[in-house]
Amino acid sequence: MIQVNGLVKTYSGKTVVDIPSLQVGEGEIIGLVGNNGAGKTTFFRLLLDLIRADKGEILSKEKNVATSEDWKRYTAAYLDEGFLIDYLTPEEYFYFVGRLNNRSKADVDEFLKTFEGFFDGSILKSGKYIRDLSKGNQFKVGIAGCLLQDPEVLLLDEPFANLDPTTQLRLIKMIKELHARRRMTIFISSHDLNHVTDVSTRILLMEKGFIIKDLRSKEDTLQELEDYFRV
């Protein structure tokens, strides 16, 4: 699904991402862990062609993301508020995303019904613009907007950090279901080792731009990560 070849990104002489080679197959759930500055978000941005790689390339379905726009059709991402259009109401935003993906209004409404629990009554018909929602609720809007696109590749940057405990668990359940049903390829970065090992099928541990560990999730993965992060 995704192939990374000799990817390097430097900011003013400092290497922030350096991934010689990485292959991610269809249906994998990749958990990206690492301390601040490890290069997780930068890697996500490179995947979305939001920043230019200094060296190397990322292929999505064999096509370079920097030269082809095909990936946009089947890729959805939520990294931060910069992915939301903050002067729209949540509904307007969903309809907008729906239209870009050829989903009718009725279709979107139908889809949103399945999110009633996830939204917990504080998103739809709230009478607020997205900019007036709390950060956690903005995140919910972002995630729902992603899933509305019915993507094959999904990128979420630290989804657990801003959600309340109930929603965190809901999200994990949702991701697992989607994975079982749709064989979606998912990238999740997180500082929450429990959640990320629970949900992922494969963990990439990043440090200063490098992937220093590539682990298939097993019972002892959590232990191994905790050992790494122990101070």
Place this chain on the structure above:
Amino acid sequence: MISLLLTHQWKAFWRSRNAGKSIALRIFMGFLILYLLLTAIGVGVFLKEALEKLYPGQDTIRVFCGFALYYFLIDMFTRFMLQDLPTLTIQPYLTQHIRRSQLIRFLNVRSLFTVINLIPLLLSLPFTFMVIGPAHGTGPLLGFVAALLGCTFFNHFFILYVKRKSLVNSWWYVIFLLALAALGALEYFHVFSFSKVSSALFYGIIEKPWLCLLPAGLAVAAFFNNDAFLLKNLYLEDIGARNKKKEGAEYTFLNRFGAEGELIGLDLKLILRNKRPRSVAMITVLFLFYGFIFYKPEYLRQGWWGFLQVGGIFLTGLFISNYGQFLFAWQSGHFDGMMASNLSVKTYIKSKFMLFTAVCTLVLLLTAFYGLLEWKLLLVQLSGYLYNVGIHAVIAVYFATRSYKAIDISKGTTFNYQGMGAEKWIYSLVILLVPMVIYWPFAYFFHTPWAGIAAIGILGLISFLLQDWWIDILTREFRARKHRILDGFREN
């Protein structure tokens, strides 16, 4: 306490994120303000001579007194358009051990530090000291100073109050403007004379200096009125506008244009729901009346069509130059999302062209009433319109692919040079020069301005028909610099 808070503001001003970024811009702004102030001082110092020239044989002091209130009325309107509300700066202090009334006093005092307050004083005080003082002595002099300060501060606080009120309820906005217009109409139809009132008040001060207590008292009242209002609404101050329930809107007529239509709808919402683009749009609407100044009867009589053509281009292209100068930057806050969503660059660029064409067409229809002045103006405007949708739009989008500065759309426009840069000046120069370059050879060769006007229109039309070709080129231009634009926008 207030002085401590003021020093914080001073630091905030010099250390703001934009401060270090573009020294050149600050110097430019500095010069602009300096120029304004110097002009004001200049006019102030030579006011006596100027009045003598304009009203020979009349007592300059009487003329001055007759004008004073007019001036403050205009000042009130200018303030209404330009003056910013001092807000949000108090948030970090709300949890500190500072009395709330002190904070409010601070807000009010701090609001006084604006160039707008200096201008009326610079204009009027030199005259007061140089003419009125020597002629009538210290008592009237002090009375005058107090009255002028009073009027200035009254305007200042009164406008703050009106603006705060209209934040909560936008009817205040309308009512204020209507009231001002009504006053103007009363004067115009000689029902009521400001000149007389102004004379009575200011000339009265010379005879009875205690009359200055009237404007001074009004200023004090306006100050405390603001105080009281803020004390009651301190929380409302920053959330007032948010409390209203927001309704979604849907522009069904755009549906048939697919993804492009959806993007146009997005642009419209952006304009309507955010402060800076909204005021840009309002300026554009106001300037539609600019034709009354530009299309002068004598120009029409003398047939200065080449000159009038500039007005035609300006009127029909205002939206493109105003909105188009920050074309992508308006969306800098969510540009990451735009670029990662299921949306090709080409569609995005195309939607911008469609927006330009739609708005320019609307403007062309709206400004058709100038045809009542002279039907040939319709031809001038049509040529200008074709130029704008065909050529100007391309130039605007091209320059947009070369601007990397983000914009905070929630801030006001006045003296807001965020997002400005060298390329904006070049852009202004280009859109000024291109029509001239097309116009002159044709007008010169065929000995009639209409050849030039026709050339502008025809070339515009040809370029408009080639729009798909332009879109392909501009898409390539955009993609070549996409990452730079994204980096720039993210830096906000």
